[in-house]
Amino acid sequence: MSSTEAGPTSRASPLERFIVNALLIVAVVYALYPVLWVISLAFSSGSTPSLRAFPLPHDVTLDNFRVVTGWGDTAKSFLFARQLMNSLVVSLATASMAVFIATPTAYALARYEFVGKRSGMRTLLLTQMFPGVASAVPLYLILDTLHLLDTRSGLVLVYAATAVPFAIFQLRGAFLAIPVDLEEAAMVDGATRTQAFLKVALPAARPAIAVTALFAFMSAWNEFILAATLIGRESAFTLPVVLQSYVGEYNTSWGAFAAGAILVSVPVMALFYVAQKQLISGLTSGGVKG
Amino acid sequence: MSQALQEASGTDSASIKAAAPSTPSPASLQSSGRAAPRCSVRGVTKSFGDTSILKGVDLAIPDGSFAVLVGPSGCGKSTLLRLVAGLEEADAGTITLAGKDVTRLPPRDRDVAMVFQSYALYPHLTVRGNLEFGLELRKTPRAEIDKRVAEAASMLGLEPLLGRLPKQLSGGQRQRVAMGRAIVRRPTIFLFDEPLSNLDAALRAEVRVEIRRLHDRLKATTLYVTHDQVEAMTLADTLWVLNNGLVEQKGPPLEVYERPRTTFVATFLGSPRMTMLDGVIVREKGCFYAEGGGVRALLDDDRFGDSLVEGRNVRIGIRPHDLGLAKNGAPSVAELKVEIVEALGSEAFAHGWLRASGPSVVARLDADEARSVRPGSAIRVAVAPSRMHLFDPKTGLALGL
Numbered sequence: 001m002s003s004t005e006a007g008p009t010s011r012a013s014p015l016e017r018f019i020v021n022a023l024l025i026v027a028v029v030y031a032l033y034p035v036l037w038v039i040s041l042a043f044s045s046g047s048t049p050s051l052r053a054f055p056l057p058h059d060v061t062l063d064n065f066r067v068v069t070g071w072g073d074t075a076k077s078f079l080f081a082r083q084l085m086n087s088l089v090v091s092l093a094t095a096s097m098a099v100f101i102a103t104p105t106a107y108a109l110a111r112y113e114f115v116g117k118r119s120g121m122r123t124l125l126l127t128q129m130f131p132g133v134a135s136a137v138p139l140y141l142i143l144d145t146l147h148l149l150d151t152r153s154g155l156v157l158v159y160a161a162t163a164v165p166f167a168i169f170q171l172r173g174a175f176l177a178i179p180v181d182l183e184e185a186a187m188v189d190g191a192t193r194t195q196a197f198l199k200v201a202l203p204a205a206r207p208a209i210a211v212t213a214l215f216a217f218m219s220a221w222n223e224f225i226l227a228a229t230l231i232g233r234e235s236a237f238t239l240p241v242v243l244q245s246y247v248g249e250y251n252t253s254w255g256a257f258a259a260g261a262i263l264v265s266v267p268v269m270a271l272f273y274v275a276q277k278q279l280i281s282g283l284t285s286g287g288v289k290g
Numbered sequence: 291m292s293q294a295l296q297e298a299s300g301t302d303s304a305s306i307k308a309a310a311p312s313t314p315s316p317a318s319l320q321s322s323g324r325a326a327p328r329c330s331v332r333g334v335t336k337s338f339g340d341t342s343i344l345k346g347v348d349l350a351i352p353d354g355s356f357a358v359l360v361g362p363s364g365c366g367k368s369t370l371l372r373l374v375a376g377l378e379e380a381d382a383g384t385i386t387l388a389g390k391d392v393t394r395l396p397p398r399d400r401d402v403a404m405v406f407q408s409y410a411l412y413p414h415l416t417v418r419g420n421l422e423f424g425l426e427l428r429k430t431p432r433a434e435i436d437k438r439v440a441e442a443a444s445m446l447g448l449e450p451l452l453g454r455l456p457k458q459l460s461g462g463q464r465q466r467v468a469m470g471r472a473i474v475r476r477p478t479i480f481l482f483d484e485p486l487s488n489l490d491a492a493l494r495a496e497v498r499v500e501i502r503r504l505h506d507r508l509k510a511t512t513l514y515v516t517h518d519q520v521e522a523m524t525l526a527d528t529l530w531v532l533n534n535g536l537v538e539q540k541g542p543p544l545e546v547y548e549r550p551r552t553t554f555v556a557t558f559l560g561s562p563r564m565t566m567l568d569g570v571i572v573r574e575k576g577c578f579y580a581e582g583g584g585v586r587a588l589l590d591d592d593r594f595g596d597s598l599v600e601g602r603n604v605r606i607g608i609r610p611h612d613l614g615l616a617k618n619g620a621p622s623v624a625e626l627k628v629e630i631v632e633a634l635g636s637e638a639f640a641h642g643w644l645r646a647s648g649p650s651v652v653a654r655l656d657a658d659e660a661r662s663v664r665p666g667s668a669i670r671v672a673v674a675p676s677r678m679h680l681f682d683p684k685t686g687l688a689l690g691l
Binding site: 179184190192195203206 | 375376377396397398402403404406408410411412413414423424427428471475481
C-alpha cells in the first residue's frame with residue numbers, strides 16, 4: 001500500500017530506520033521461508049525433503065511438475081486439465097454469482113429504508129458466524145436430494161451461499177462510501193433512479209466490486225473441506241482435492257505436492273497482480289470535495 | 291454588479307428605496323397580466339418525521355432574476371432548494387417552473403440544473419464526460435453536445451482540463467466544472483447549494499464575482515442558497531431571508547439591509563452585528579427620543595410616524611457602521627467606554643460598553659480617528675436619526691415600516 005512510502009521511516013533517524021528495516025526483513029523472511037521450502041521441494045528430485053537451513057533445491061528438475069500435470073501420459077494430463085477447469089469454472093461461477101446477487105442487494109441496503117432491513121442484515125451477519133464446514137452434513141444431504149453431488153453446479157451453489165453474505169457486507173460499505181450527491185446530480189441531470197445506479201454508482205463502486213469478486217474467487221479456489229466432502233468422483237475434483245491426493249497415508253510425494261501447490265498458487269498470484277491497482281486505488285476520490 | 295448596488299454606493303437610504311423596486315408577489319404578477327415568474331413556490335410545507343422544516347413558504351423568481359435564499363443553518367433553505375430540484379417531495383403546496391406544475395415530477399422532468407456544495411462530479415468520467423453526461427441522457431444530437439461543451443469550456447476556461455478526471459483537479463477547478471455541467475444544460479432554472487463554501491476565502495471572492503458575471507451574461511434564472519451574507523448581499527437581485535421554515539423578509543438586498551422588518555433579519559444581516567438595546571420612547575420639547583441602555587437618540591418623526599408613543603417600550607437597533615464619533619457639534623447619543631480597538635486598515639471598530647452592566651457595543655471609526663482612540667478612554671458617539679431602528683420588543687417587528 002502507498003502508506004509504506006510515507007511511513008514513519010521517511011523522517012526517522014538512521015538508527016530508527018535501521019531498526020524498522022531490520023524488523024521488516026525478519027518479517028519478510030518469516031513469511032517467505034515456508035514458501036521458499038515449497039519452491040525448493042518442487043524443483044528437487046526425490047520424494048523426501050532433506051532438512052537444511054537454506055531451502056536450496058538439490059538436483060534441480062521439473063519431474064515433479066511432470067508428475068502433477070501428467071506429462072507424456074495423455075489420460076493423466078487430460079484428467080489434470082479437467083480438474084484445473086473444474087477449479088476455474090467453479091471459482092469464476094462463484095465470483096460471478098456473488099457479485100451479481102450481492103451488488104443490487106448491497107445497493108438497496110445502502111440506499112433505501114424498508115421493513116425488515118435491520119433484521120435481514122442481522123440474519124446475514126449470523127450466517128457469517130458459522131464456518132461452512134458446520135453445515136457439511138446437511139449440505140451433503142441437500143445436494144444428494146437435488147442430484148447435485150459430484151457436480152460443479154452443486155459446489156458453486158454451496159460456495160455462493162457463503163460468498164454472497166460476505167460480498168453484501170463488503171459492497172454495502174462501498175456504496176455507503178459513495179456520496180448520495182453523485183446520484184442526485186445524475187438524477188437532476190436527467191437520469192432515472194436506475195440510470196443513476198447503473199451509470200454513476202456502479203462505476204464508482206467498480207474497485208470494490210473487483211475486490212469482492214477476487215475474494216469470492218479466492219475462497220472458492222482454495223476451499224478444500226466442502227469440496228472433499230461433496231465431490232467423490234476424480235474427474236470432478238477441484239485442485240485442492242487433487243493436491244490432497246499426493247499426501248497419502250503410507251506414502252507422501254512431497255515433491256509432487258509442492259509442485260501442485262505452486263501450480264495452484266499461480267493463478268491467484270496473477271489475479272492479485274492484475275487487480276493490484278483496483279485493490280489500492282480509491283476511484284471515488286476527487287468526485288466530491290476531497 | 292446589480293443595479294441596486296451601483297445606485298446605492300454613496301447615497302442615502304431614501305434614494306435606494308426609490309431606486310430598487312420591491313419584488314411583486316406572485317399574485318400581483320399574475321393579476322397585472324405580466325409574465326408569470328419563472329419559478330414559483332406556493333404554500334410549501336415539508337417535515338422530516340416530527341420535525342417541521344418548512345412551514346408554508348412562498349417564493350417567486352422572475353425570468354432572468356438572481357434570487358438568493360439566506361438564513362442560518364437549519365432554517366430550511368437547502369430543503370427548499372431540494373424541493374425545487376425534485377430531490378425531496380413537498381408535503382403540501384405547489385411548485386411551478388416555467389408555468390408547469392412540477393410539484394410531483396421527478397428531477398429529470400423538471401429541467402433544472404444544480405451545483406452541489408460537494409460539486410458531486412462523476413469520479414469515473416473526465417471533465418468532458420461530466421459536461422456531456424446530462425446532454426447524452428437527454429439524447430441531444432452529437433453536434434449540439436460538442437458545441438455546448440466547447441462553449442461552456444471556453445466560458446469557464448476549462449479547455450485544458452477536458453481530458454482530466456475530477457481527482458486531478460483543484461477545488462476551484464472542480465467548482466468550475468460543476469458550474470459548467472449546469473451551463474451546458476441550458477435549464478429553466480439554475481440551483482446553487484452553497485457552492486462556494488468549500489473554497490478558501492480568496493478564491494471564494496473571485497468565484498463569487500464570476501458567478502454574477504456568468505449570470506448577467508446568460509440571463510439565467512437562478513436560485514442560490516447560502517448562509518454567507520456577503521454572498522447574499524452581493525449576488526442577489528432579490529434576497530429571501532429564511533428563518534425557522536418561513537420567509538422572514540424578501541426584497542432587494544440593500545432594502546432588506548436598510549429596512550430590516552424583524553429583529554432576526556436586523557441582526558442576521560450585517561457584520562459586525564446590529565447592536566440591540568432595550569429602551570423606551572420619551573418626548574422632550576416636541577421631539578421623540580429613544581432612551582435606554584445608555585443611549586439617548588433623536589428619532590425621525592416622519593419615518594416612525596404614529597408608532598412613536600411616549601412611554602412605549604422598544605428595542606433600539608443601531609448598526610456599528612452607523613455609530614461613529616460625534617463631531618462638528620452633532621449631538622452625541624452615548625458615551626462609549628472603549629475596551630478594544632480593532633484596526634482593519636481602511637476602518638476600525640471600537641468595542642466597549644455604554645453601561646457597566648450593558649451589552650458590548652461596537653462603533654465604527656475612520657482609520658485616522660482610530661489613532662487617537664485608546665483602550666480605556668471614553669468617546670462620544672453619534673448616529674443619524676435616519677439610521678435608527680426600532681422594534682417592538684414583543685413581536686420583534688420593526689416600527690415605522
